[in-house]
Amino acid sequence: MFGLKNVLSLAVILPFARLAVGQAAEWGQCGGIGWSGATTCVSGTVCTKLNDYYSQCLPGSATTPPPTTTVPATTPPPGTTTSTGSAPPGLSSIPASTLHQITGFGTNPNNVPVYVYKPARVAANPPLIMAIHYCGGSAQAYYTGSKFAQLSETYGYVVLYPSSPHSGTCWDVSSNQTLTHNGGSDSLGIASAARYAIANWGVDANRVFAVGTSSGAMMTNVLAAAYPDIFKAGIVDSGVPAGCFSLPGQPEDSWNAQCAQGQLVLTGQQWAQRVFDAYPGYTGARPKMQVWHGTVDTVLYPQNFYETVKQWTTVFGYPSTPISNVSEPYLPSGYSNATYGPNFQAILAQGVGHTVPLFEQQYLQFLGIA
Numbered sequence: 001m002f003g004l005k006n007v008l009s010l011a012v013i014l015p016f017a018r019l020a021v022g023q024a025a026e027w028g029q030c031g032g033i034g035w036s037g038a039t040t041c042v043s044g045t046v047c048t049k050l051n052d053y054y055s056q057c058l059p060g061s062a063t064t065p066p067p068t069t070t071v072p073a074t075t076p077p078p079g080t081t082t083s084t085g086s087a088p089p090g091l092s093s094i095p096a097s098t099l100h101q102i103t104g105f106g107t108n109p110n111n112v113p114v115y116v117y118k119p120a121r122v123a124a125n126p127p128l129i130m131a132i133h134y135c136g137g138s139a140q141a142y143y144t145g146s147k148f149a150q151l152s153e154t155y156g157y158v159v160l161y162p163s164s165p166h167s168g169t170c171w172d173v174s175s176n177q178t179l180t181h182n183g184g185s186d187s188l189g190i191a192s193a194a195r196y197a198i199a200n201w202g203v204d205a206n207r208v209f210a211v212g213t214s215s216g217a218m219m220t221n222v223l224a225a226a227y228p229d230i231f232k233a234g235i236v237d238s239g240v241p242a243g244c245f246s247l248p249g250q251p252e253d254s255w256n257a258q259c260a261q262g263q264l265v266l267t268g269q270q271w272a273q274r275v276f277d278a279y280p281g282y283t284g285a286r287p288k289m290q291v292w293h294g295t296v297d298t299v300l301y302p303q304n305f306y307e308t309v310k311q312w313t314t315v316f317g318y319p320s321t322p323i324s325n326v327s328e329p330y331l332p333s334g335y336s337n338a339t340y341g342p343n344f345q346a347i348l349a350q351g352v353g354h355t356v357p358l359f360e361q362q363y364l365q366f367l368g369i370a
């Protein structure tokens with residue numbers, strides 16, 4: 001925690017303290033915790049806050065509402081819904097199109113608060129997205145700062161937003177409990193909420209997914225390692241490998257500066273072992289994973305991108321070099337999409353800091369929802 005507090009307090013004391021040199025380019029970073037570069041954008045673009053850690057020069061004028069102020073639509077666009085028009089049994093008591101806290105969803109040692117967003121029209125056997133916030137965030141902040149809820153109105157899936165119970169609102173990704181299948185702590189509370197949704201809401205057990213940013217990205221890797229039986233895919237935005245923060249015997253939710261700074265460099269086999277150790281004896285399928293990271297991330301250093309690549313390529317038995325590595329038309333220039341096999345993609349974002357902006361529509365494609 002102390003390392004994190006230092007990071008956060010530094011960011012509070014020195015926000016944009018250095019004089020910005022020039023203007024940030026289109027798609028460039030223009031603000032956020034830890035950012036000391038340009039805070040104004042080239043003309044034709046607007047500096048838009050995407051989360052506490054990242055503001056970006058987006059094309060267009062100020063008339064485009066920034067994602068942080070996006071209010072989820074209460075009615076789906078006509079003709080685009082895949083829904084049946086009636087909620088599965090168990091979901092009917094949940095109010096639609098609003099963030100709603102659920103309780104009594106099973107074993108939850110740390111009393112992780114969990115919120116649900118149910119769209120107006122839920123698909124039959126809906127997919128479930130567990131959307132996991134960054135340090136300093138909350139379920140509410142991730143709900144308003146992302147488009148997962150808004151897009152559920154189109155695609156009919158259900159969103160769960162866990163909220164960290166810890167001071168500083170990072171997730172416990174360091175204790176032995178959280179890093180072990182059914183071992184306890186935050187990961188078990190989150191897993192319980194997913195199990196509850198499958199058991200009571202008609203959620204399709206084959207389409208339960210985790211998505212997270214920063215600390216939530218670390219948790220996504222932890223869930224993928226410790227609960228591969230529940231989570232069928234994960235999207236990791238600016239995180240660290242599963243087990244990288246491991247500090248057994250120290251308090252839950254400890255900050256691991258060695259990992260954060262990219263100094264924990266292991267072999268693929270050693271990283272894969274951390275995944276296997278998270279659920280000893282598990283022989284089933286592993287979640288398909290998509291990992292995003294910026295090359296100038298100074299909170300969770302970009303070495304963590306390459307360590308995460310080693311981890312999952314080894315777990316999947318994929319080659320250590322990508323079979324393709326290309327730019328994508330929908331992504332800003334400087335982003336490269338490295339594919340290692342059908343279940344693993346790693347997107348590196350040149351010149352992007354902490355964190356990579358969300359690309360929700362593309363995540364939905366990866367998850368097979370859109």
Ligand SMILES: *[C@@H]1O[C@H](CO)[C@@H](O)[C@H](O)[C@H]1NC(C)=O
Binds near residue numbers: 177180183
């Ligand atoms: C980690 O937790 C598991 C399950 O709670 C336990 O079996 C194991 O002995 C623990 N390992 C360490 C190193 O504490």
Ligand SMILES: *[C@@H]1O[C@H](CO)[C@@H](O)[C@H](O)[C@H]1NC(C)=O
Binds near residue numbers: 322338
């Ligand atoms: C993909 O290619 C880019 C350069 O185009 C390179 O910077 C990046 O490291 C490559 N990605 C991987 C995972 O090797």
Ligand SMILES: *[C@@H]1O[C@H](CO)[C@@H](O)[C@H](O)[C@H]1NC(C)=O
Binds near residue numbers: 324328345347362
């Ligand atoms: C990365 O490339 C693969 C292979 O072409 C493609 O299937 C996938 O959609 C791409 N991922 C992203 C995030 O663009």
